[in-house]
Amino acid sequence: MLLLFCAIQELGAWAMHTAVEGPGLGQPGDPALLASGRVKRGWVWNQFFVVEEYTGTEPLYVGKIHSDSDEGDGSIKYTISGEGAGTIFLIDEITGDIHATERLDREQKTFYTLRAQARDRQTDQLLEPESEFIIKVQDINDSEPRFLEGPYIGSVAELSPIGTSVMQVMASDADDPTYGSSARVVYSVLEGEQHFTVDSKTGVIRTAVADLDRETQDRYEVVIRATDMAGQLGGLSGSTTVTIVVTDVNDNPPRFPQKMYQFSIVETAPVGTAIGRVKAEDSDVGENTDMTYQVKDEEGVEMFKVTTDSNTQEAVIMVQKPLDYESKKVHTVVVEALNKFVDPRFVDLGTFRDQTIVRVSVLDVDEPPEFRPPSNLMEVQEDAHIGSVVGVVTALDPDTANHPVRYAIDRSTDTERIFDIDANTGAIVTGKVLDRETAGWHNITVLAMEADNHSQVSRASLRIRILDVNDNPPELATPYEAAVCEDAKPGQLIQTISVVDRDEPQSGHRFYFTLAPEATNNHHFSLLDIKDNTAAVHTQRMGFNRQEQDVYLLPILVVDSGPPALSSTGTLTIRICGCDSNGAIQSCNSTAYVVSATLSPGALIALLVCILILVVLVLLILTLKRHHKSHLTSEDDEDMRDNVIKYNDEGGGEQDTEAYDMSALRSLYDFSEIKGGDGGGGLGDGGLSGNLASELRALPQWVQSPDLDFSVFRDYICKKVEQADEDLSVPPYDSFQTYAFEGSDSPVPSLSSINTWSSGSEQDFSYLGGWGPRFRQLAALYAGRRGEEDSEES
Secondary structure (H helix, E strand, O other): OEEEEEEEEEOOEEEEEEEEEHHHHOOOOOHHHHHHOOOOOOEEEEEOEEEOOOOOOOOEEEEEEEEOOOOOOOOEEEEEEEOOEOOOEEEOOOOOEEEEOOOOOOOOOOEEEEEEEEEEOOOOOEOOOOEEEEEEEEOOOOOOOEOOOOOEEEEEEOOOOOOOEEEEOOOEOOOOOOOOOOOOOEEEEEEOOOOEEEOOOOOEEEEOOOOOOOOOOOEEEEEEEEEOHHHOOOOOEEEEEEEEEEEOOOOOOOEOOOOEEEEEEEOOOOOOOEEEEEOOEOOOOHHHHOEEEEEOOHHHHHHEEEEEEOOOOEEEEEEOOOOOOOOOOEEEEEEEEEEOOOOHHHHHHOOOEEEEEEEEEEEOOOOOOEEOOOOOEEEEEOOOOOOOEEEEOOEEOOOOOOOOEEEEEOOOOOOOOOEEEOOOOOEEEEOOOOOOOOOOEEEEEEEEEEOOEEEEEEEEEEEEEEEOOOOOOOEEOOOOEEEEEOOOOOOOEEEEEEEEOOOOOOOOOOOEEEEOHHHOOOOOEEEEEOOOOEEEEEEOOOOOOOOOOOEEEEEEEEEOOOOOOOEEEEEEEEEEEEEOOOOOEEEOOOOOOOOOOOOOHHHHHHHHHHHHHHHHHHHHHHHHHHHHHHHHHHHHHHOOOOEEEOOOOOOOOOOOOOOOOHHHHHOOOOHHHOOOOOOOOOOOOOOOOHHHHHHHHOOOOOOOOOOOOOHHHHHHHHHHHHHHHHOOOOOOOOEEEOOOOOOOOOOOOOOOHHHOOOOHHHOOOHHHHHHOHHHHHHHHHHHHHHHHHHHHHO
C-alpha cells in the first residue's frame, strides 16, 4: 500500500491531502471492495489546526475529510470518533466538514486525536479503512509572563563594586515557545534602576553603583518586569518585587559618645570592685561591633583594670589595687576601644579605635588603724620572767584626723592568757611562765582600734616562737633491762644505751656517759661512751653465778652539753640467766626449773567454762529440789482442808410424786425397822457395828440416831476413798458429799450443828486414823482437840 502526504500552507491554516493507491487499503477478495467494484481508493481532508480562544458566534471551521471515491451523490456517510468527537468537534456526514463548537485553550490541551470513517449510507459498511488524524490547537499570545518563585529576597554587601551580582529572577510564559514569539521573555527594571540593573535575557540583578551604605539605607525594593513577544509592541508583561538587603561590613570604627567620664568610689572598696561602665558606639552590626577595651596610661594600668562585657560590649572598670584617699584623691585613666575584627579592605578609611578619659574620685571614709610594719613574728626565751617584753606592735590611724589607737589581744586566740598587751603602747609581755617543751609556738591575734570609736578595728595575726633553754636533763630512752649468761666472757657486749632530751639546742645534742659514783666499786661491768650520744655496757669478769646473785643494778650517769650542763642517773637492770651451749637463754630465775607441759590459753578457757557449767547445774538441781519439797509441803497443808459440797434441792413434799422417784430413796432406808437402843445406840442383829457407831459420832453436825442404818453410805465412801488413794491423777483433796432425805415425822429436825444433841467432847475421833493417809492430818487435829478437852475436864 502506498501512502502519499502532501501539505500546503494557506492563510495561516494547514491543509493536507493524503492519497492511497493500490491494494494497500484492502486485500483482494475483501467483500467490501468486491461489492463496490473499485480498485483505487484514498482519503482527502484539508485542515489539521484550529486557533485557540476563538470568540466568534458560529462554529469554527476546522477542516474537511473526503474520500476520492465520493462522487457527491450522498451515498457515503462520514463519521469521526475519538477525543472531543460529538462534543467539541462535529462532522457533516455528507460533506465531511469538521467544526469546533467550543472555545479551545492550548495551555490546557495542545492537540486532539481522532479517527475518521467512510461508510455506505445504505448498508453502513466501511468503504475505507478507519484512519487516525490529529487536530492541533494553534497558539496565540494569550498568557503573560509570571514569576513563579517569588517573593524574591536577595542580599549584597555594602560598598560592593558596580556590577556585583545580587541574584537572578526568572519568569515563565505558558504560551507555545515553538510558535512565534509568544513565549520569548525579556526583563527590565521598573523601580530601583538608580541602584540596580537586570540582564534582559538572563534576569540577573546587579549593582549599578559602588557606594551602597548599609548605615544610610539597609534595604531596597526593586520592581522587575518580564515582557513576552521579545519586548515588541503588543506583548504581554508581568512584574515582581525583589527585596535586596544590604549586609554590613566593618567600615565604621568605634566611637565614644563622650571624651570624658567621671566616677567616684570609696577608698575602702576591695580589689575587684566595679567602679563604672563606659561604652563605645559602632554603627556596624553583628560581629563587626565586637570590641575590646584596654587601659593605655601607666598610672591607670597599675591601679585599675578594664574588662569587656561580651553581652553588652561595655567596658567595666574595676579596682586593681587598694585605694587610699590620703595618698591620692583623683585618678585619671585613659580607656581605649578597638574593633575585634578589622576588615583589611577598609583600613584606608582610618583607624578602627577610639579613646576616652575616665576620672576616678576617691572618697574618704573613716578607716580602722593600720599595723606598721606588718611583721608577724616575735621570739622570746622560755625562761623569761612574767612581765618580760616580747615585742611591740604599732598601728596608726590612716585618716587625716589621726585618732589615737588602743590595743588588745583577742582572747579567743589566747584563752590561757599567756600574753598581755599594753593598751596604749602595744607592748606585748608574758603573762605566765613559758615552757617550750609544752608549746613551742603561740599564735595570737592583736586588735588595734580607734580610742574614741571601737567599731573601727584592725586585726593582725602574730606568731610568737619560744626559744629553747637547757632546762630538761637527759634521760634514758627506756627502762633498759639486759640478760647475760652465767658463762659470759669478759668484754662481751650486754646493752647499748641511748638517751632522750626534751630540749632542742640550736647546735644539736651532745651527751656524755659514765658510771654513777655509787658504782665505782663495780668490778662486774664496764661502760664505754661511743661518742655518738650512745654508750655500750660490757662484762668485766669471767662468768657469773646466779645462785649467788641473779640481778645486778648498774647506775649510769648521763650529762648533756648545756649550758648549763644537766645530768640524770638511770639504772640498767642486768639479769643472770642460764643458757644452753649455743648461748640461748633458758632461765633467768634464781632456782632452776624444768619447763613442763602446760595447757594452752584456749584449753584453760574451755576448762573454766566446763567447771562453771557444772556449778550452774548443781545449783539448778538444788533449787529444783527445794522448790519440789516446798510444793509437797503445800500439798500436805491442803489435805487439812475440808471441802463439803452440799446439794439442797427441796421438792414439793410427799404429794409431789412426779419430780423424783421416792421409792428409790426409800429403798435405802427402812425406817420401820429402826429400834430403840440402850443409850449407846446399839442395834439388833442387823444393827450397826461398833465402828459404825464411832463413824456416826464423827459427824458432829448430825443428830445422833442409832436407829438408822448407814452401811450403804459407809461402803460407798470407803470404796471412793480406796479409789482416790490408788488414783494418783485425782486432785490432792477429798470431796465429801452429804445425801439426806427428809420425810414426814423425821426424827432429825435440823442438820445444823447448833442443835447437835451431843457436844464435840462426847465424840471419839480415833477412828479417823483408819481412813488412810489423806485423813491423817484430820485425825491428828481432832485427836489433839479431844486430848485437850479431857485435860481441861480433869
